[in-house]
Amino acid sequence: MSAFSRFTPLVQSLPATIPFVGPEAIERQRGRKIAARIGANESGFGPARSVLRAIEQAAGETWKYADPENHDLKQALAAQLGTAPANIAVGEGIDSLLGQIVRLVVEPGTPVVTSLGAYPTFNYHVAGHGGRLVTTPYVEDREDLEGLLAAAKRENAPLVYFANPDNPMGSWWPADHVIDFANALPETTLLVLDEAYCETAPPEALPSIASLIDKPNVIRTRTFSKAYGLAGARVGYALTTAGTAQSFDKIRNHFGMNRIGVAAAIAALADQDYLNEVTLKIFGARERIASIARDNGIEPLASATNFVAVDCGRDAAYARAIVDRLMSDHGIFIRMPGVAPLNRCIRVSTGPDSELDLLEAALPSVLKSLAAG
Amino acid sequence: MSAFSRFTPLVQSLPATIPFVGPEAIERQRGRKIAARIGANESGFGPARSVLRAIEQAAGETWKYADPENHDLKQALAAQLGTAPANIAVGEGIDSLLGQIVRLVVEPGTPVVTSLGAYPTFNYHVAGHGGRLVTTPYVEDREDLEGLLAAAKRENAPLVYFANPDNPMGSWWPADHVIDFANALPETTLLVLDEAYCETAPPEALPSIASLIDKPNVIRTRTFSKAYGLAGARVGYALTTAGTAQSFDKIRNHFGMNRIGVAAAIAALADQDYLNEVTLKIFGARERIASIARDNGIEPLASATNFVAVDCGRDAAYARAIVDRLMSDHGIFIRMPGVAPLNRCIRVSTGPDSELDLLEAALPSVLKSLAAG
Structure with a gap:
């Protein structure tokens, strides 16, 4: 691919990276629609x-x-x-x-x-x-x-x-x-x-x-x-x-x-009333993600955000496998930290109950399949 | 005003300029609402x-x-x-x-x-x-x-x-x-x-x-x-x-x-049908701006854009006075080129008839007041 030859030396040294792969790109790569979009720390509760x-x-x-x-x-x-x-x-x-x-x-x-x-x-x-x-x-x-x-x-x-x-x-x-x-x-x-x-x-x-x-x-x-x-x-x-x-x-x-x-x-x-309302929903969803994690024998970290990091207790490859299978097998989009030792965790964004229902339903089978695999 | 002391030398040498003053800022400065927004080469015809x-x-x-x-x-x-x-x-x-x-x-x-x-x-x-x-x-x-x-x-x-x-x-x-x-x-x-x-x-x-x-x-x-x-x-x-x-x-x-x-x-x-429709409206408005200009003894330049530059036949101060009076006395927002010899001109964006009506009504009195002044 031919590019202009005289970009600055700094630019020439840079990779054409993207800090995060977007959920739409993941959908296109996997050929599968996302059913639960709880990976980008957006708010599925939407605006007021x-x-x-x-x-x-x-x-x-x-x-x-x-x-x-x-x-x-x-x-x-x-x-x-x-x-x-x-x-x-x-x-x-x-x-x-x-x-x-x-x-x-x-x-x-x-x-x-x-x-x-x-x-x-x-x-x-x-x-x-x-x-x-x-x-x-x-x-x-x-x-x-x-x-x-x-x-x-x-x-x-x-x-x-x-x-x-x-x-x-x-x-x-x-x-x-x-x-x-x-x-x-x-x-x-x-x-x-x-x-x-x-x-x-x-x-x-x-x-x-x-x-x-x-x-x-x-x-x-x-x-x-x-x-x-x-x-x-x-x-x-x-x-x-x-x-x-x-x-x-x-x-x-x-x-x-x-x-x-x-x-x-x-x-x-x-509309600060809505903000108060939605933060309560986010707090509720944090609790729910934490309890889903505990029910599956993995450890939620305390969170002050609209997501919960969950310590999966093993290495990055294991966390990566959970992230991948949730998406590939269930259309559940989550992310994980990129660097050790943080990357023993998965990161789940808060969202409406309908999306957390999918996580609750999918997580046991994903963990089981990985234990068996 | 105290700023961080260690911005790059390049940044420290730069003025805190703005390439264009926006119409809302002009409204605030003049304490007058814009009645005809035909200065920023936007499209008052709106989207489809x-x-x-x-x-x-x-x-x-x-x-x-x-x-x-x-x-x-x-x-x-x-x-x-x-x-x-x-x-x-x-x-x-x-x-x-x-x-x-x-x-x-x-x-x-x-x-x-x-x-x-x-x-x-x-x-x-x-x-x-x-x-x-x-x-x-x-x-x-x-x-x-x-x-x-x-x-x-x-x-x-x-x-x-x-x-x-x-x-x-x-x-x-x-x-x-x-x-x-x-x-x-x-x-x-x-x-x-x-x-x-x-x-x-x-x-x-x-x-x-x-x-x-x-x-x-x-x-x-x-x-x-x-x-x-x-x-x-x-x-x-x-x-x-x-x-x-x-x-x-x-x-x-x-x-x-x-x-x-x-x-x-x-x-x-x-919606290319709309684009065709609106470009015809833009062409019509170009013609109308040109004829308003000619009726006032100033010279429209041929235009391939959604605006018309009009040669006011004198210097930048004269063009500037027209721009200023149209806004101050009539709420008509237009702009002008920034550099000689282009700045003998004013620049009027195309827009709906209702806005060009205001220009047509205001321009004779503005030019007359400047001739008298």
């Missing part, structure tokens, strides 16, 4: 009815570009969070914001600290800008704050990624530990505190907005993709100082947001 | 009814991420264009694709050739990657193919931008000139042939797909934002060799597309 109405209303205006300043969404977020619109940057999901943050900080060879087995899409962006990943292992299935701090100092790294609650393990740190960690980092190290799963976390895991908002070297990222049920809408935001927030304006795609997605996000924010 | 139905249907699935491979959209595009899905890259509008193309090619100091006064968002991306813009002037309000070729060769530039039809002037070159230009460029120069306005161009202005699809150093960009009436949906695509197309996979935000927008684009492609 009020959001669907807002989408319908916004459809008639989809011939217009979205407001590049994202004024109304920033106002709504600021009011809800008790901060100022200037403290907010909006992007096409956290993935896009992570790409922008990496671009703001990373040059070829720049050391970037993360946990071994944490979010692959962050690593993808670091590689894409020629950064050098420095990883520190999880300790007891949690990201290791001391390890991250030590690595950041040792490497004089300008960028550290830390998710709280964590993906893929679902674990979390209490807010005071997170604040201490942020304060202990040098001012020359930018902390990305990824809070994609904040809506389903215990309140004591979340630092107050005020506790970190004045630190130019802390960016908290959040999204409408998880509890709000709007993964397909691609709306994420970053919270930081006004100065750091404005830096996104130097490089972002100003007309990149889709108008219907922004309208959906504003409507979702306005 | 069949597209609105597709959006409504897709709304229920907006809790799912879009397929990162964009399989169905690529299949539909390939079938319509008579090429292969592998020849297509999909992105969040042409703006996003331009950002990716620049990132694939440009390092600090890289010379990049464009026409003086051509698409500011392309220039924004070049600046954002530290490239050095080399411009060549328009000749008789058209981009100068000979000038672009000479500049590319002289500078040994790896990247040239050329829009056909052109924005902001609406002018165009016949297909054979475009093909000759592409063939005359060194293989080490990548041509971005921006065809955002292809649907409203005379057929003889468009090279066949086959004529350029085998050239790894040509990328044609197209969009659903113009004639298809889906600017807010953020769906664009690039046509090139499979090898060059795959290079986007090295750096793009794989989960960046919004699901409703992709569904809307697929539905729009399927």
